[in-house]
Amino acid sequence: MQDLKHFINGKYVNGASGRFGDVFNPATGEVISRAPMASVAETEAAVADAAAAQPQWGAMNPQKRARVMMAMVGLMNRDMEKLAEALSREHGKTLPDARGDLQRGLEVVEFCIGAPHLLKGEFTDSAGPGIDIYSMKQPLGVVASIMPFNFPAMMPLWHVGPALACGNAVVLKPSERDPSVPLMLAELFVEAGLPKGVFQVLNGDKEAVDTLLDSDIIQGVSFVGSTPIAQYIYSRATASGKRAQCFGGAKNHMIVMPDADMDQAADALVGAGYGAAGERCMAISVAVPVGDETADRLIAALVPRIEKLKVGPYTAGEDMDFGPVVTAAAKQRILGLIQSGVDQGAKLVVDNRDFSLQGYENGFFVGPHLFDNVTPDMDIYTQEIFGPVLSTVRAGSYEEAIGLAMDHEYGNGTAIFTRDGDTARDFASRINIGMVGVNVPIPVPLAYHTFGGWKKSMFGDLNQHGPDSFKFYTRTKTVTSRWPSGMKEGGEFHFKAMD
Numbered sequence: 001m002q003d004l005k006h007f008i009n010g011k012y013v014n015g016a017s018g019r020f021g022d023v024f025n026p027a028t029g030e031v032i033s034r035a036p037m038a039s040v041a042e043t044e045a046a047v048a049d050a051a052a053a054q055p056q057w058g059a060m061n062p063q064k065r066a067r068v069m070m071a072m073v074g075l076m077n078r079d080m081e082k083l084a085e086a087l088s089r090e091h092g093k094t095l096p097d098a099r100g101d102l103q104r105g106l107e108v109v110e111f112c113i114g115a116p117h118l119l120k121g122e123f124t125d126s127a128g129p130g131i132d133i134y135s136m137k138q139p140l141g142v143v144a145s146i147m148p149f150n151f152p153a154m155m156p157l158w159h160v161g162p163a164l165a166c167g168n169a170v171v172l173k174p175s176e177r178d179p180s181v182p183l184m185l186a187e188l189f190v191e192a193g194l195p196k197g198v199f200q201v202l203n204g205d206k207e208a209v210d211t212l213l214d215s216d217i218i219q220g221v222s223f224v225g226s227t228p229i230a231q232y233i234y235s236r237a238t239a240s241g242k243r244a245q246c247f248g249g250a251k252n253h254m255i256v257m258p259d260a261d262m263d264q265a266a267d268a269l270v271g272a273g274y275g276a277a278g279e280r281c282m283a284i285s286v287a288v289p290v291g292d293e294t295a296d297r298l299i300a301a302l303v304p305r306i307e308k309l310k311v312g313p314y315t316a317g318e319d320m321d322f323g324p325v326v327t328a329a330a331k332q333r334i335l336g337l338i339q340s341g342v343d344q345g346a347k348l349v350v351d352n353r354d355f356s357l358q359g360y361e362n363g364f365f366v367g368p369h370l371f372d373n374v375t376p377d378m379d380i381y382t383q384e385i386f387g388p389v390l391s392t393v394r395a396g397s398y399e400e401a402i403g404l405a406m407d408h409e410y411g412n413g414t415a416i417f418t419r420d421g422d423t424a425r426d427f428a429s430r431i432n433i434g435m436v437g438v439n440v441p442i443p444v445p446l447a448y449h450t451f452g453g454w455k456k457s458m459f460g461d462l463n464q465h466g467p468d469s470f471k472f473y474t475r476t477k478t479v480t481s482r483w484p485s486g487m488k489e490g491g492e493f494h495f496k497a498m499d
């Protein structure tokens with residue numbers, strides 16, 4: 001078993017706290033390594049070193065910073081298979097999914113190559129005689145990123161890419177569950193030309209997080225994870241005057257109208273509900289067919305598709321549909337929620353509660369489950385399950401269906417499947433949810449748009465990646481300047497003219 005390290009000031013360093021967290025291979029249930037849990041002192045030192053490294057990086061010509069991003073793209077492509085293997089080993093997702101995780105992160109690094117354009121300020125010529133006004137977008141300084149387990153490459157890159165491209169230094173705390181890929185990415189950034197200390201990866205738990213939140217040096221905090229922690233991080237970070245964006249959990253509804261192409265809708269639901277074992281914040285976890293006839297057709301189309309799903313370790317081949325969930329505790333929680341659904345009266349149409357995989361009995365596998373006749377008061381409806389469980393809530397009308405999604409406390413993503421443009425347009429316009437798909441089940445916007453939910457799925461103002469990320473990681477300074485030629489013509493008078 002290996003002891004993982006931190007990545008500080010351009011190199012791997014041992015943890016000094018004496019505390020460690022176990023990292024598992026979820027497919028076998030074995031402990032494969034231990035991640036050091038940073039102490040207050042280690043965290044403060046990593047932040048102080050980042051603060052020392054930042055000014056030179058922040059003052060650098062943005063084109064040169066963009067070249068680091070360009071080199072990073074090449075290096076990630078070079079090491080794609082190595083990164084994907086490390087990712088699957090700790091997370092459990094299939095290799096194609098791991099490549100997708102890396103690819104969606106890489107696309108944000110590509111977007112960041114455009115930083116010089118995105119960082120251009122505004123200019124007003126001759127706001128008064130000899131007077132010009134211009135604005136600059138300057139880095140915040142040192143920022144912190146606190147990351148979830150479910151996308152160990154994509155989530156860090158969505159934050160580190162724009163933060164660095166804007167000239168900040170970043171202290172990133174990966175999830176305790178799968179810290180290896182963020183460490184490897186930090187090493188690659190240094191190979192790409194990033195100065196040492198500008199990107200620190202510090203493993204840890206609440207002790208490190210709270211130290212980051214209370215630090216006087218940290219100017220901005222980006223968090224992605226579950227809603228209770230997002231809410232906690234947002235209030236603690238903003239209480240000390242920091243800028244914060246905290247992305248939380250989800251319960252994404254897909255409405256299936258009677259006129260939908262049922263094969264297309266069922267294929268979409270199976271991919272969006274069960275892919276990555278349902279451990280995606282954009283997974284569809286609730287299907288809402290409109291009308292009993294639509295519901296019956298949908299269930300009939302779903303069941304054979306779900307029964308064909310292949311569940312297994314990433315090493316079993318690229319045709320696996322999904323792997324294990326991340327920990328034994330996650331598995332127990334999911335099975336507990338499935339039992340609560342049965343106890344509370346939902347109909348378990350596909351039941352894999354006794355699922356077991358020969359040779360992997362200690363792995364954290366959960367088979368696919370499908371519920372019908374779910375009602376909004378049930379725990380399987382109110383809570384984010386984050387597992388391979390799809391709940392069907394039958395709606396009597398379109399209004400009832402849209403009302404369900406609107407009334408749910410989460411507002412990350414949603415989708416509607418229909419052939420009717422009018423209904424789709426009405427849905428997109430009225431729904432109080434941040435990301436909407438029309439005949440698209442997981443509407444994750446591309447890197448040059450922004451990603452973020454509403455309601456309890458997001459705390460803060462600015463979204464992830466796209467133009468919002470460049471706003472989040474910079475602050476605006478506006479300069480009003482007067483030069484003598486305007487003064488010569490009678491400064492006082494002309495100042496009045498400007499008003």
Ligand code: NAD
Nearest residue numbers: 146147148149174175206209225226229247248249250281
């Ligand atoms: P989590 O909230 O358990 O952990 C996220 C991070 O917070 C980790 O780095 C963890 O160490 C830290 N943390 C946990 N408890 C803490 C505490 N008490 N104090 C300080 N820090 C603490 O989330 P997770 O299980 O790693 O990730 C899954 C969740 O993330 C799901 O709810 C999913 O929907 C959500 N998610 C949301 C988005 C989005 O963009 N909205 C994207 C990906 C994942």
